[in-house]
Amino acid sequence: MTSTDEELVARSMGGDHDSFNQLILRWERPIYALAYRTIGREEDARDVCQETFLRAYRALPKFRREAKFSSWIYRIALNLCRDWARRERRTPVVQLPEDMDLIEMAAAVGPSESIEDLVARKDLTARVELAMARLPDEQRTAIVLKEYHGLTFQEIADLQGCPLSTVKTRLYQGLSVLRREFARSPGRVA
Amino acid sequence: MNDTRCTFDGPRDEVLVAYLYDDIGPREREAFEAHLPDCLICRTELDALSDVRGGLAAWAPPDVLDGIGGTAPSSALRIVNPESPRVSTGFRTFAEAPVWLQAAAAMLVVAASLGLANLNLTYSPSAGLSVSTGWMLPAPAVTPAPAPVVTAAAPTPDPWQADLTVLEQKVMAGVKAQLAATEASDGDAALLARVRNIVQESERRQQRELALRVAEVARESQVQRQADLVKIDRNLGLIQRSTGVEVMRTQQQLNTLAQRVSQQR
Ligand SMILES: [Zn+2]
Numbered sequence: 001m002t003s004t005d006e007e008l009v010a011r012s013m014g015g016d017h018d019s020f021n022q023l024i025l026r027w028e029r030p031i032y033a034l035a036y037r038t039i040g041r042e043e044d045a046r047d048v049c050q051e052t053f054l055r056a057y058r059a060l061p062k063f064r065r066e067a068k069f070s071s072w073i074y075r076i077a078l079n080l081c082r083d084w085a086r087r088e089r090r091t092p093v094v095q096l097p098e099d100m101d102l103i104e105m106a107a108a109v110g111p112s113e114s115i116e117d118l119v120a121r122k123d124l125t126a127r128v129e130l131a132m133a134r135l136p137d138e139q140r141t142a143i144v145l146k147e148y149h150g151l152t153f154q155e156i157a158d159l160q161g162c163p164l165s166t167v168k169t170r171l172y173q174g175l176s177v178l179r180r181e182f183a184r185s186p187g188r189v190a
Numbered sequence: 191m192n193d194t195r196c197t198f199d200g201p202r203d204e205v206l207v208a209y210l211y212d213d214i215g216p217r218e219r220e221a222f223e224a225h226l227p228d229c230l231i232c233r234t235e236l237d238a239l240s241d242v243r244g245g246l247a248a249w250a251p252p253d254v255l256d257g258i259g260g261t262a263p264s265s266a267l268r269i270v271n272p273e274s275p276r277v278s279t280g281f282r283t284f285a286e287a288p289v290w291l292q293a294a295a296a297m298l299v300v301a302a303s304l305g306l307a308n309l310n311l312t313y314s315p316s317a318g319l320s321v322s323t324g325w326m327l328p329a330p331a332v333t334p335a336p337a338p339v340v341t342a343a344a345p346t347p348d349p350w351q352a353d354l355t356v357l358e359q360k361v362m363a364g365v366k367a368q369l370a371a372t373e374a375s376d377g378d379a380a381l382l383a384r385v386r387n388i389v390q391e392s393e394r395r396q397q398r399e400l401a402l403r404v405a406e407v408a409r410e411s412q413v414q415r416q417a418d419l420v421k422i423d424r425n426l427g428l429i430q431r432s433t434g435v436e437v438m439r440t441q442q443q444l445n446t447l448a449q450r451v452s453q454q455r
Contacts, residue, residue: 036251045251128249146211147246153213168204175207178242 005069013060020060023069024053030149031077037144038081040133048084052077074149075159078141085137131181139174142167196231198222206232210239 011019036045145151208214
């Protein structure tokens with residue numbers, strides 16, 4: 001029988017490293033995905049993922065048992081993402097897919113197309129990434145937490161430290177911007 | 191029916207997004223569902239935003255390990271607690287061991303095999319020391335350097351920290367040297383496999399180095415103890431000899447006294 005997060009946390013607090021490793025195993029992919037979609041760089045996302053679990057491990061004694069482990073770990077990860085943004089003083093980066101041959105593509109591009117158009121035409125993922133990267137942090141984070149992590153509006157509100165209605169507004173505004181971005185992209189996404 | 195203006199009574203945008211994500215209370219849902227058939231604007235927007243969600247579904251983060259190495263990141267980040275430094279130290283109780291050794295025995299090694307640039311070794315649950323190559327280094331005056339940096343969180347360096355620092359530098363130097371040697375590799379999978387080996391090798395070497403240092407300290411302590419015993423032996427001998435001399439002298443004095451007494455009689 002698989003243990004719940006809370007059971008694993010309790011055992012980890014008792015000094016059982018294996019239990020904490022199980023928590024890592026369970027949550028490292030979501031945390032990495034969250035970090036990647038928030039900051040847009042693989043290497044830095046991996047750093048954030050590692051650091052998230054290190055910090056969580058060190059802070060275990062301070063963990064309130066009535067709290068939800070996932071919320072706690074998301075909070076740590078989001079704080080680290082915010083630190084990253086402050087440190088790097090920049091918005092998420094869009095990495096070009098590795099299989100994209102820019103020279104070959106440049107030959108095919110029309111004179112009025114920008115490199116962003118080029119990328120957008122080539123790769124759907126890159127288009128979504130570009131559009132997401134342009135959103136304000138709060139809107140992007142709200143969308144990522146809702147869309148890819150299935151958090152409730154209330155959970156997002158708790159994480160973002162804002163009223164429930166603000167979360168919904170952020171999502172509505174963010175999605176509306178994406179709708180316009182996708183509509184004007186060559187080879188529409190949506 | 192009004193095709194140019196939405197007449198929904200309430201925070202329409204919030205309700206629409208709540209409906210879109212099916213994260214909505216029953217009363218709001220009912221009200222919105224009653225409104226939808228009459229409002230082309232809401233229906234159109236709901237469709238459009240559903241399409242946006244469909245587009246978002248295409249955005250998957252690159253799963254480097256699945257893509258290159260073929261294994262899940264389960265080997266990436268683990269907390270291990272090596273027991274080896276405790277054995278064969280020659281110390282009768284753990285409390286007798288030097289502080290740095292206790293720290294080493296209790297240390298946590300968090301090893302990352304995820305990538306080259308963010309190898310991260312951390313030695314102490316209490317945030318004593320960490321090695322990182324990522325951007326999360328404690329901010330120095332300069333911008334994050336690509337080279338590994340060793341940082342000590344404790345304000346006053348303990349002797350064992352110096353030992354660990356030396357170890358870390360050795361390990362990192364070894365890893366870097368080997369990484370440099372594998373730079374012109376023939377494929378990502380091969381490279382990742384090599385990186386994994388290097389990281390594992392560096393861990394083994396690190397533990398071996400620790401074991402060596404432990405043995406060294408134990409030997410030093412043993413030598414010191416033997417030297418102390420010899421010294422004590424010698425001192426005891428001296429005491430015994432001097433005691434013997436004293437006894438002899440006392441006996442001689444007694445004898446002399448006895449002779450004098452007998453002569454006086
Ligand atoms: Zn309406």
